[in-house]
Amino acid sequence: LLWSIAENCLSTAQPCDVAGLLKQFFRELPEPILPNDLQEAFIKAQQLGSEEKNSATLLLSCLMNDRMVDTLRYFFSFLKKVSLRSSENKMDSSNLAVIFAPNLLQSSDGDKMSAHTDRKLRLQAAVVQTLIDHAEEIGHIPKFILEKLPAMLGIDDSVSTPSLQDYEESEGETPGERKRRRRQSLGDIVSETLNKFKSNRTPCITPQRDGSGRYSAFA
Secondary structure, eight states: OOOHHHHHHHSSHHHHHHHHHHHHHHTSSOSSSSHHHHHHHHHHTSSSSSHHHHOOOOOHHHTTOOOHHHHHHHHHHHHHHHTTHHHHHHHHHHHHHHHHHHHHHSSSTTTOOOOOHHHHHHHHHHHHHHHHHHHGGTTTOOOOHHHHHHHTTTTTTTTTTGGGGGSOTTTTTTHHHHHHHHHHHHHHHHHHHHHHHHHHHOOOOOOOTTTOEEESSOO
């Protein structure tokens, strides 16, 4: 009964009232939906060039736990759908970011406005706008990292590594299954690298104590 009443209220509610409830929900969370320990990094990423900004922001999103990633991807995908109708509702991703950023990222500056806080608010809005524009990529490892990872880990061309085709979306695959598969493939690369390092290591000789009480490399 309550669910039916809620559905009826939602269908007749004004968009501004729904937006107000969403902002209040995120604002009153015990911890911000974008983790405190990552907020500064998210803000610094917005000061990079366009492509670097997007890649850095999405890479940072991979550091959040699965539940948070799923929530953010769902919410920002919804906002992206709203922004795609900006010709009707006048709410593009930039305007949506300005509205929601103060509720998604906490600020310690209170209500006092200054040049510093104004700049910080603009950078916070830039974080949210980037996440709206790339909602479907939140929590996914950027392709440029996947392409460079073998070289970064020192894997030879002769070593078999998963190709980028392993990361393509399979039909009927859920986002959770796709993410687990990506992590597994990435884990394969790391495991192969560690095995390579182990096989190339020089055998270690344990020092032995001689009759004088001193240590020698030979028994």
